[in-house]
Amino acid sequence: MFDDFFIRALIAGIGVAFVTGPLGCFVVWRRLSYFGDTLAHSALLGVTMALAFEINIAISIFIISSVIAIILVKLEKNTNLPGDALLGLLAHSALAVGLVVIGFLSFIRFDVMGLLFGDILAVNVDDLIIIWGGGAIILIVLKIIWKPLFASTVNYELAEAEGLNPDRAKAIFTILMAAIIAISIKIVGLLLITGMLIIPTAMARNISDTPKKMVIFSICGGLLSVIMGLFSSLQFNTPSGPSIIAAALLLFVISLFKIKQTIKLKN
């Protein structure tokens, strides 16, 4: 069953969508989309490290993204620069350094386009194990930290005053972000991972009135986007990442009509 490259890509994409749904909700609620971008861009450096030292790509990306997240926290504490400037600095530096290092690794046959935009031909059985195994771990950890993370998203001080530990939840969530980027890079590509986190969630926001519904619709939207995107990728020979994101955008546009209806009902 896993012999067919398309089936493998589909199973991988579905696994990714189950994790990007709930994580994406927190990215939107906590306004972390640019932060997600920064981690994703630094993934390129992770890939080059993996190639240079011949280690697993997902593990290498996970390590580099976590290091970038730690550097960001340190810089925020020790400089007077605003958060978005630091994010931009790290995102573009990591991307640039990654591309420079790739230049040095010219002896390795390397598909940069596949890395940036996703490549369904590249998904192998090992990737499936990493995506589903890693994804399960991410979701379990998220379930454990859900209460403090969600409460501090609503109001930090309220959560802290009532005995939850928002700082620890935030730190763990950052690690989860690095992990989701590591496992979804082959399907979506590093330039579009944040899109996979945000667009189905934005669609879900348009049609939900509780956080729980928003998470569920976000997962459904992600699954639909992956399935539609991958089939059209196969059909039209387009890169998988952009096809999935375009499908997600289509769903978002459709969800806008639902808002219009609700506004009409209110009036």
Place this chain on the structure above:
Amino acid sequence: MTIENNVLVKLTEVGLKQRNKWLVKGVSLIVERRKIVTLIGPNGSGKSTTAKIAIGLHKNIEGNVEKFTDKIGYVPQKISIDWTLPLKVSDFMVLTDELDEEKINEALKLTGADHLKNQNLGNLSGGEFQRVLLARAVSKKPDLLVLDEPVQGVDFTGEIALYKLIKEIADKLNCGILLISHDLHTVMTATDHVICLNGHVCCSGTPKDVAMNNEYKLLFGEQASQTLSIYEHKHDHVHSNDGDIKKN
């Protein structure tokens, strides 16, 4: 932790220094059961900081905080929920703790917010939102309520209604209240002790009974004058712009 002599929390000469600047210094206060302590002072005078020290939110403080209860209800200052998070009042009530349906209803009823239960938080008015926040704080039947500017963003009539409500809750729950007021001169009549802060305790005392004073009665109206009182400051020093303190 046992509650002796009805003392719920006792601060002795507490201070907090951040980035080489004292936010508050040398503040002592006691909140007892069935007593209301009101903190007043200009912006940046350390009112919220003092309240946070009292509930244990600040580490690395100077001085001594003795807490005799863990059952603390807290209403933070300036909380805003934006549209990105769809949240109903009933979800908000169970944000940090599991509560059964009955307790949620009871708390919302106590603060007169039971009709808002299925509303989205983003659609509430300032006064409605403060009532919901108050309901959250009282839902666990706390011994100590810490209210950081509970009447902000509420108009004058709403303010009086909220102060009345706070007094009712205090009586019903038999708890102590540490209240921060945004107003320098008017405080709840029910206040037992007023502390005026400006980095340190400038003066403290009891509020003057407005209801007795005809002039204030005219100014505030009959209804309001039973709820609001004037606090007359008795400072023995002045704060200059560069932070120096001069004795009068």
